[in-house]
Amino acid sequence: MTSSWKDWALLIGFSAVILCLPILLEPIGANYPDLLQKIAIFGLFAIGFNILFGLTGYLSFGHAAFIGIGSYMAMWSYKLLTMNVLPAIIFSTAIAGLLAFAIGYVSLRRSGIYFSILTLAFAQMMYNLAYSVLTPLTNGETGLQTRAIRSDPNQSLLDGDIRVIDQAFGVEEIGVPTTNFFGMAMSGYTGFYFCAVILILGFFIAQRITHSNFGMMLKAIKSNQNRLNYTGINTRPYLITAFVISGMYAGLAGGLMTATDPIAGAERMQWTASGEVVLMTILGGVGTLVGPVLGAGLIKYAEQKVSSWNEGIIADFFSFLPDGLRDFMAEISSLFVGEGWHMTLGLMFMIIVIFLPGGLMEGFRRLSVLFRRPKNRETMKSATIPSTKPGESIAPRAAE
Amino acid sequence: MSNQVKEQAKTEDEDRGFKRGTPNTVLHIDDVHKSFAGLHALSDVDLDVREGETHAIIGPNGAGKSTLLNVCVGRLKPDRGAVVFDGNVLTGKSPHQINQLGVARVFQTPEVFPELTVLENVMVPALSKRDGHFRLNPFSSFSGEKALRDEAKHVLESVGLQAQFDDLASSQSRGDKRRLELAMGLIQHPRLLLLDEPTAGMARHDTNATIDLLKKIKEGGMTKVIIEHDMHVVFSLADRISVLAGGRIIAQGTPEEIKNNPRVKEAYLGEEQV
Ligand SMILES: Nc1ncnc2c1ncn2[C@@H]1O[C@H](COP(=O)(O)OP(=O)(O)O)[C@@H](O)[C@H]1O
Ligand SMILES: [Mg+2]
Numbered sequence: 001m002t003s004s005w006k007d008w009a010l011l012i013g014f015s016a017v018i019l020c021l022p023i024l025l026e027p028i029g030a031n032y033p034d035l036l037q038k039i040a041i042f043g044l045f046a047i048g049f050n051i052l053f054g055l056t057g058y059l060s061f062g063h064a065a066f067i068g069i070g071s072y073m074a075m076w077s078y079k080l081l082t083m084n085v086l087p088a089i090i091f092s093t094a095i096a097g098l099l100a101f102a103i104g105y106v107s108l109r110r111s112g113i114y115f116s117i118l119t120l121a122f123a124q125m126m127y128n129l130a131y132s133v134l135t136p137l138t139n140g141e142t143g144l145q146t147r148a149i150r151s152d153p154n155q156s157l158l159d160g161d162i163r164v165i166d167q168a169f170g171v172e173e174i175g176v177p178t179t180n181f182f183g184m185a186m187s188g189y190t191g192f193y194f195c196a197v198i199l200i201l202g203f204f205i206a207q208r209i210t211h212s213n214f215g216m217m218l219k220a221i222k223s224n225q226n227r228l229n230y231t232g233i234n235t236r237p238y239l240i241t242a243f244v245i246s247g248m249y250a251g252l253a254g255g256l257m258t259a260t261d262p263i264a265g266a267e268r269m270q271w272t273a274s275g276e277v278v279l280m281t282i283l284g285g286v287g288t289l290v291g292p293v294l295g296a297g298l299i300k301y302a303e304q305k306v307s308s309w310n311e312g313i314i315a316d317f318f319s320f321l322p323d324g325l326r327d328f329m330a331e332i333s334s335l336f337v338g339e340g341w342h343m344t345l346g347l348m349f350m351i352i353v354i355f356l357p358g359g360l361m362e363g364f365r366r367l368s369v370l371f372r373r374p375k376n377r378e379t380m381k382s383a384t385i386p387s388t389k390p391g392e393s394i395a396p397r398a399a400e
Numbered sequence: 401m402s403n404q405v406k407e408q409a410k411t412e413d414e415d416r417g418f419k420r421g422t423p424n425t426v427l428h429i430d431d432v433h434k435s436f437a438g439l440h441a442l443s444d445v446d447l448d449v450r451e452g453e454t455h456a457i458i459g460p461n462g463a464g465k466s467t468l469l470n471v472c473v474g475r476l477k478p479d480r481g482a483v484v485f486d487g488n489v490l491t492g493k494s495p496h497q498i499n500q501l502g503v504a505r506v507f508q509t510p511e512v513f514p515e516l517t518v519l520e521n522v523m524v525p526a527l528s529k530r531d532g533h534f535r536l537n538p539f540s541s542f543s544g545e546k547a548l549r550d551e552a553k554h555v556l557e558s559v560g561l562q563a564q565f566d567d568l569a570s571s572q573s574r575g576d577k578r579r580l581e582l583a584m585g586l587i588q589h590p591r592l593l594l595l596d597e598p599t600a601g602m603a604r605h606d607t608n609a610t611i612d613l614l615k616k617i618k619e620g621g622m623t624k625v626i627i628e629h630d631m632h633v634v635f636s637l638a639d640r641i642s643v644l645a646g647g648r649i650i651a652q653g654t655p656e657e658i659k660n661n662p663r664v665k666e667a668y669l670g671e672e673q674v
Contacts, residue, residue, distance in 0.1 A: 004541070004543065208538065208539050208541075209538045209539075211541060211542055211543065212537060212538050212539055212540050212541060212542055213527055213531070213535070213537050213540050213542050213545070214535075214536065214537050214538040214540070215538070215542065216516075216520065216523070216524065216527070216542045217524070217527070219513075219515065219516060220513050220516060220520075220524050222515065223513035223514055223515040223516055224511065224512065224513050224514065226511070227511040227512065227513060228513075228524070229494070229495040229496050229499075230473060230475075230495045230496075230499060230504075230505055230507075230511070231496075231499060231524060231525045231528050231584070231588075232496050232499035232500045232525065232528035232529065232532075232533055232588070233496055233524075233528045233533055233534070234494075234496045234533035234534045235496075237534040237536075238534065241536060241538075245538070
């Protein structure tokens with residue numbers, strides 16, 4: 001109870017920032033809906049991933065599988081039932097949860113690197129299945145798309161939809177309809193706000209989980225799983241539950257991707273996508289609530305911006321330099337932009353891991369300590385003297 | 401008929417002097433063997449712990465004392481024999497099941513949750529005691545567990561850790577970690593508490609405080625098995641003592657009997673006195 005006002009303050013602050021993103025990101029030219037939607041969706045993905053990785057310490061390299069199944073499920077909901085995104089994302093979340101249970105049940109028999117490899121293997125299996133035997137469900141390389149209502153019942157469902165619920169309600173369709181939320185079209189800023197509200201909801205749930213008894217058990221697993229067993233806790237169901245929850249977040253994120261852009265392809269399940277969420281979480285701050293969203297935002301922003309820069313922009317940027325040096329700098333820098341933006345990502349990641357292993361959130365913490373110290377010196381002194389014996393180090397607890 | 405048989409069995413048991421299977425036996429270790437790659441860590445170990453007693457296990461280093469506790473809590477599977485606690489066969493059960501039956505253990509090398517606070521370290525076993533081995537409650541507020549928190553604070557005060565509730569367990573001295581572990585065991589009010597050298601690594605005055613604490617618990621009637629090197633501690637705490645040497649129990653009895661047992665003097669006490 002004591003810390004609950006802090007939780008509410010954080011939630012309100014987080015919500016305010018997310019809802020104001022279109023204004024806040026205007027100065028850096030990142031306020032267009034497509035990017036904002038991506039930030040919200042990947043933020044949600046990373047929050048869920050952090051429930052597993054940040055709280056229990058189990059590093060999954062296969063979470064893209066849940067993104068993939070979430071996307072496919074949502075697409076089938078559009079094709080068979082309705083263009084309303086609500087049932088679609090409910091299916092995405094639920095089915096991803098089931099898949100996560102199956103994968104988690106097996107993978108969690110191992111820990112450490114073996115667990116990571118098992119999850120990676122499962123995800124690659126799903127990826128390959130989507131291109132091979134499951135083509136009737138995934139439409140292979142073309143990807144699954146929404147189509148106009150089929151006129152001939154013998155036509156393949158891949159090429160013609162039925163949308164029974166929309167049809168039953170007599171929804172008029174001209175060509176291929178767009179996704180909607182009870183009539184509200186999911187495009188542009190509406191799409192972003194829909195994702196933003198779900199992100200805030202996801203944040204709230206993650207916050208509650210982190211501060212619950214269940215969350216405390218997850219942290220104890222990360223800290224000393226063996227000891228927890230001798231304390232009477234069966235760690236396996238806790239781990240499976242955490243895995244399922246984080247899989248459901250990923251499935252929901254996958255569903256939201258189709259809500260704003262109704263197409264699903266298997267490339268979403270590739271191992272690079274699983275790796276990306278790991279980068280986001282570490283970049284922002286493992287085990288923190290806000291960090292993963294921050295990491296997701298930063299990576300998605302950098303991806304869109306840096307990959308759109310070309311040599312012309314670079315040359316302009318260095319135009320103040322003398323000719324020879326300018327060409328040299330432009331040559332070097334161009335390796336890091338456009339197609340080569342992954343070089344920038346790699347560099348960014350290395351700098352963070354080496355200098356700020358706790359991610360950006362640790363950076364902020366250090367900064368705030370730096371600013372706060374001079375004021376509190378008196379109180380700090382008087383607070384630490386009586387509690388410890390001489391010769392013992394005083395290690396303050398890292399802030400949540 | 402069965403009554404008669406029971407009566408007979410009982411008297412036979414009592415005749416053997418060690419009351420194997422007497423009605424008030426809580427822990428019954430039956431013919432346990434354990435070897436590590438040819439090294440016989442435990443051979444023919446039979447041991448009964450009675451309700452409410454403090455049973456000390458003494459013996460030289462490497463005698464197999466910790467191994468015996470490992471067999472009891474499910475960390476090791478014996479090659480032969482079984483451990484029965486309160487009518488439940490523990491052998492083959494997993495550590496969390498054994499704990500849920502009421503057996504708690506304090507390890508020889510401190511095993512705590514380093515990244516959690518001292519208070520959280522004690523609240524986790526309290527939750528496990530209250531809610532069982534698994535409870536799906538992702539929305540219950542941990543900070544809202546006021547009753548448990550108060551109890552945890554109380555137990556921490558009793559072991560002398562009241563000044564560092566909110567410090568990380570990793571920042572504690574070795575002696576304080578041992579006291580913390582003791583608190584983690586005590587808060588579960590186990591039916592049987594297994595203590596592996598609870599005072600090792602403690603300064604003299606902390607050792608005395610811990611002994612006083614263990615005496616206080618003894619008055620509460622908790623059954624304890626305690627491994628200890630310090631004879632002063634053993635003789636002041638134990639109701640009965642088992643002496644382990646080379647993986648075998650070479651003597652059992654009251655502190656008086658053990659003090660005067662020539663085999664014990666030779667194998668163990670003798671060394672100490674030289
Ligand atoms: N896990 C293990 N693997 C191999 N040998 C072990 C293991 N545990 C204990 N031992 C050996 O068993 C013997 C008894 O050890 P232990 O029970 O720790 O002795 P004590 O606690 O009485 O000092 C020692 O020789 C020790 O080296
Ligand atoms: Mg030992």
